[in-house]
Amino acid sequence: MVDADPQPTESPAPQRAERTAQQPFLEMRGIVKEFPGARALDGVDLEVRPGEVHCLLGQNGAGKSTLIKTLAGAHQPTSGEILIDGEPVTISDPVAALRLGIATIYQELDVVDGLTVAENIYLGHELASGGVTRRAEAARNTRKLLERLGHTEITPHREVGSLSAAGKQIVSLARALSRDARVVIMDEPSAVLDSEEVGNLHRIVRELTADGVAVVYISHRLEEIRQLGDRITVLKDGRTVAESLVVADTPTDDLIKLMTGRAVEYAFPDRPGVAEDAAPVLEVEDLALGGVFSDVSLTVRAGEIVGLAGLVGSGRSEILETIYGARRATSGTVRVGGKRLRGGVDAAVAAGIGLCPEERKSQGLLLDEPVYRNITLSTFARTARAGLLDEKAERAAAREQVEALDLRPASVERHARTLSGGNQQKALLARWLVHGCRVLLLDEPTRGVDVGARAEIYTLIRRLADDGAAVIVVSSEIPEVLGLADRVLVISDGKAVHEGPAGEIDEHAVLDLVMEGSVA
Amino acid sequence: VSNEPRESEDDAATGPVAVTENDEPGDEVVIGFSAPAADHGWMGAITAAARAEAEKYEDVTLQVAEGTNDVNVQISQIEGFIDQGVDAIVLLPFDGAALTDVALEAMEAGIPVINVDREFTSPFAARSTVLGDNYGMGVSAGTYICEQLGDNPDAVVAEIAGIDSLPLTQDRSQGFEDALDDCGLDVDARVAAEFTVESGEEQTANLLSAEPEIDAIWNHDDDQGIGVLAAIENAGRDEFFLVGGAGSKNMMDLIQSGDSVVQATVIYPSTQAADGVKLARLVAQNKTVSDLASIGVPRQVQLYAPVVTADNVEEFLPIGFDS
Amino acid sequence: MSQRSALMGPALRMGGLVLALVLLVVVGVATGGERFWSTGNLITVLSLAAVTGVVSIGMTFVITSGGIDLSVGAVVGLASVWASTLATQYAAQDYGWWVIVVTALAVGLVAGLVNGALVAYGKVPAFIATLAMLAAARGLAEIIAGRRTQVIRDVEPFFDVFQSRPLGVPTIVWIFVVVAAAGWFLLNRTTFGRRTVAVGGNPEASRLAGIKIKRHTLYLYGIAGLTAGIGAVILLARTTAGSSTHGTLLELDAIAAVVVGGTLLAGGRGTITGTVLGVLIFSTLTNVFVLNNLDSSVQAIAKGAIIVVAVLLQQWFAAREKVTST
Amino acid sequence: MSQRSALMGPALRMGGLVLALVLLVVVGVATGGERFWSTGNLITVLSLAAVTGVVSIGMTFVITSGGIDLSVGAVVGLASVWASTLATQYAAQDYGWWVIVVTALAVGLVAGLVNGALVAYGKVPAFIATLAMLAAARGLAEIIAGRRTQVIRDVEPFFDVFQSRPLGVPTIVWIFVVVAAAGWFLLNRTTFGRRTVAVGGNPEASRLAGIKIKRHTLYLYGIAGLTAGIGAVILLARTTAGSSTHGTLLELDAIAAVVVGGTLLAGGRGTITGTVLGVLIFSTLTNVFVLNNLDSSVQAIAKGAIIVVAVLLQQWFAAREKVTST
């Protein structure tokens, strides 16, 4: 991603070009979708052919998820028409979409925690005789699907609630595959996956297209789109601004310009280097959480950004959460500014630590509260006088961040639920910017954030560090960790297997370390 | 099928009525009536009898408030009556003590209050009081059981009480205990049901299971008695005899037929409120009770709690209420 | 390891309940001896558990789906009254005892479906819709019964069937066993049951997976109503009478049994086994209390304490489960 | 526009309730005429509303935070009994009438804190913990009172204070007004209220944002207990007596008023105004029923129907709100 190539690197395989010449399988014409108080789609066109990977590109809030939800029957379009094989159809509900051969993996995790893996995969189209589920067969098929996805460690009878976010994503994927669909829609499937998983996912997508299945793929990772996509449709502010561009013929810069309407400086901010005598702000010593990780020690000085790299499930999120006091450490100590931290989250927040959690919906947001209350959730008590809220000050503080982060729409009164995924992420970041932390723990801070905003967030994180904060960043995109951090810690299987300056190691080396560690 | 109403409601509720000069129409009076929720047969009979009594007099309009077991609501009902300026109030309070204050208020506002069944704590709160005799009921039941078992000091006596948190249940149990004590018996097992058929059945089933040998049972309430009998039937037990309470027609029929464990029941008149209505009318019309020599309605009328057995059941059948 | 914990999980989660029940039985035997540990008494305990038990099975479905049904007690009353009116009794004499059963089940089912329609299609919160049904069903039952207890007479075959004791166990206990087994099967082994869990755990995901949530919700309340109808039949058989007071506060007992059993009140996780254990705990508790001739006030306090202890035990076992599975 | 809808939203959502109340008043005037629309009768309605009203305010907080308190009715009973024991009465005679008040409030508060501790620190589901408290508090109240009603005697100043009528309105109505106003302020204008809404909306997010959700939960149940204590004082003033049966089933009335008022049972949204309207609707309903001399069974059915209609009206207004705000 750092060195995204403006020129196409991979020439599309010959048979792919052949197929793209076929009749479109699916067409959407002039789709408009209005929500109370917002027009999310304002005339969108899309055309998908069999056997192609059609990428949807657009900034946060451009309307990508809304578009595919109208296609999946989850939303009803206000106007516009949908054609399948040239025939107009109405997709009145999800069942109708599935019947038409449209399977969808949604941006937000759509699994049921209380059901097993197999039950989740077959939810809605259970293998059953007269209403009685055929469990053995479902388990067999599930095992096959998971094998195809390269995840034999996820067993069919495991409860999905015990899986990590990535595991749940795999289950969603398996569910879409189980539908034998003609088109599979994937809304940011790679956002929670690490690089190895992403490779795996790409292989599956290629297998699908080889069988003539069309894939509609949404992602903010442009290099991924380059590798995988055949054609691209770009959305901006609910309209199609470019339809069915051939990937091979479109330089990345053009795409960014189409999406954002401007040229974005597409690089990581400079590393000014941390002064040798900078005071250590966060000191973690021999931290362990029973069964998940152990012996984690690290020191972050003022102005320093430390990155944690590792595979999904290696325990990085738990390390952050334990430092933050959200989980009770089995052993070890955490010091902030030399003072030992005791107690739970509230003590950590009081000491000036902030955590941007991994799952924004379940761990971060009050979905039915206005944006400004989400932004001031950690600080409203501070702006209050004698327990009396000062909403004016809260709104002002929130508005400032909304502008700084270019949150769209730029209203602080909207409920968090109505924001697009990427904008919800920005609102979470804004919470800690208002708080003004000494230590900031960021778990996948750019998950689902568009290119333009991504650059802004990088700059912002660096600026925070420059202002004296100690920052830890966890990201599944190794280039992001390497590009942003001063120092990296490579985590494998709950242990730190390497620590060193970010500039002295590359992606392959990290991957090697990770693999070695997990074998050991 | 024999659970059809055998007689019309008013006959069943009030029994024979002698016509006196007091029954001549007088001034039009509005009487407010308030009682606990009619959630079981006895209380249903109370309200039905009061309504029926009022029907008989064309000079009486009975204003009936929703039956409620919430003293707060009942107080507001009385406040409503005061506000409307009714001519008299007949009040069977859910809890006598809790309704005393509002009754005083009514009396102070010049509205005579006739207190029924559960007594107020202040003598000034009611113009006249019609009382059942809860303690006496327990005594009657206990005395009857003593008579039957008197020669056997080891006899096992069980008690199936009603809603245990009500003072009236405590009074009944106290009377029962005192009467048994007189002949050297005591209550060996006691459960409390809730005046409902279902709870009667449930509690009795447990009781019978816990006590393999019983000689006599007193059940406070004939409404729950249907459940009590069902449980006895289900358990196939008949080594004891059962004494009922309140006096439902059902139980009287069983006593009469003599082929069940029911040997007796202690009357707790369900006509109290009807008497209350009658007295309220007299008070409001400034009349007097004609069979008495004294002028004016008496301060207190306490009704008798007789024991109904096969010998005298004929006599009581007409006042048995449908449970 | 995850395999093991997946298997051990539910078993361990039940551990607290089983332990609570065993402790109760020990107390029962210690204080009541043979009077407690006799076939007769154990059958009494089971018989008394039957009504609450059957109704709790239906309630488990509703609660698993994230709903609640406060009307079951009142519906039991209404169904018992309707099934014991003179008209029904005459019909039963003419056509057969099943008329009573069918009437009770039909009344329960219809009341349940009305609940379901209000919740699913009227979007009335379940708590409110079923609270309204509670009030309405009781009122209707009182009007139909004229506040009288309606004794069933001259329908002997009805009692012959329901008061009989195949294999020495009362029919009504068999009914409880069959309903519980059917409930377990329905919840764990059928499409319907798995969808119920899904609807409770993540309604939006369920909708997107193609489940017709509204229709499913309608059915769920129908099931709860139907079990209330079955409960009414059992009560008719036990008490020989229908009454508008039948089932008073039964809804609280049922919800308590379901939740103590481990079904999440928020939905998404339900266990029939837990519900059955919950029902048995409460029924044994009452029995032990009576055996010890305990004052009803002391009973109330002890009951409160025991509920809390049972749940804390469950928590403790759940915590242990986590530790062993890591 | 979003600004406007944010302002209009709550007003419109209240629309259904206000309409329901207005309809009730119209029915009251039409059928009762002056008997309904007199100062005396309106004060009767408000006095009746006071106990449920005060308790419902506390309940609003608990439900907004995603919890529930089934014990309030029993706690009202316990507090009323404790505050009217002979010992308390002697102390009140010696030291002043406030002893009674303080005792009732303290009993309510402690019971609430026990609930809160069980829920927050013991992780017992709120439904279970407060159900256990319900049973235990009633049992304890019965034991303390010996199942007798305890009349308060010779503490005249207590009645002088609470049965007086400043500005022609009974003190207990003033208490309701003050508690409601304080509740509104606490929920809408203070950090405490904000935390309550946050905890109800997403407890995990609130915890991760640094809110001490356990301590907060403890306080919330404390508030519910405290309002139950206030309710007990009002009942003592109205009935001049304490009884273990005081407040029976009050929890259902309170929850119904809160939920009909528009507070989400799942938590995350609460409205004191709605709760007050809900309480007034139920209390006016009872009054209109009495004025019309309606049979209590018919009343029950009507009550059920009216609850559903009130909620459907609210739904309809909410839908309109959406349309107008686009």
Ligand SMILES: Nc1ncnc2c1ncn2[C@@H]1O[C@H](COP(=O)(O)OP(=O)(O)OP(=O)(O)O)[C@@H](O)[C@H]1O
């Ligand atoms: N339920 C809703 N009510 C109101 N507005 C909504 C609702 N859902 C989405 N929107 C608005 O519609 C617009 C498009 O949202 P959408 O989720 O489709 O964006 P997106 O392109 O998927 O963004 P991202 O990349 O961040 O996921 C946004 O402005 C969003 O605020």
Ligand SMILES: Nc1ncnc2c1ncn2[C@@H]1O[C@H](COP(=O)(O)OP(=O)(O)OP(=O)(O)O)[C@@H](O)[C@H]1O
């Ligand atoms: N409460 C828990 N008890 C035991 N194990 C847990 C618990 N929570 C998570 N785990 C396990 O800990 C490991 C690490 O979890 P997690 O997926 O959060 O790591 P991660 O490195 O942050 O990966 P991701 O990129 O998905 O965030 C996983 O194997 C997970 O199953």
Ligand SMILES: [Mg+2]
């Ligand atoms: Mg999106």
Ligand SMILES: [Mg+2]
């Ligand atoms: Mg993670």
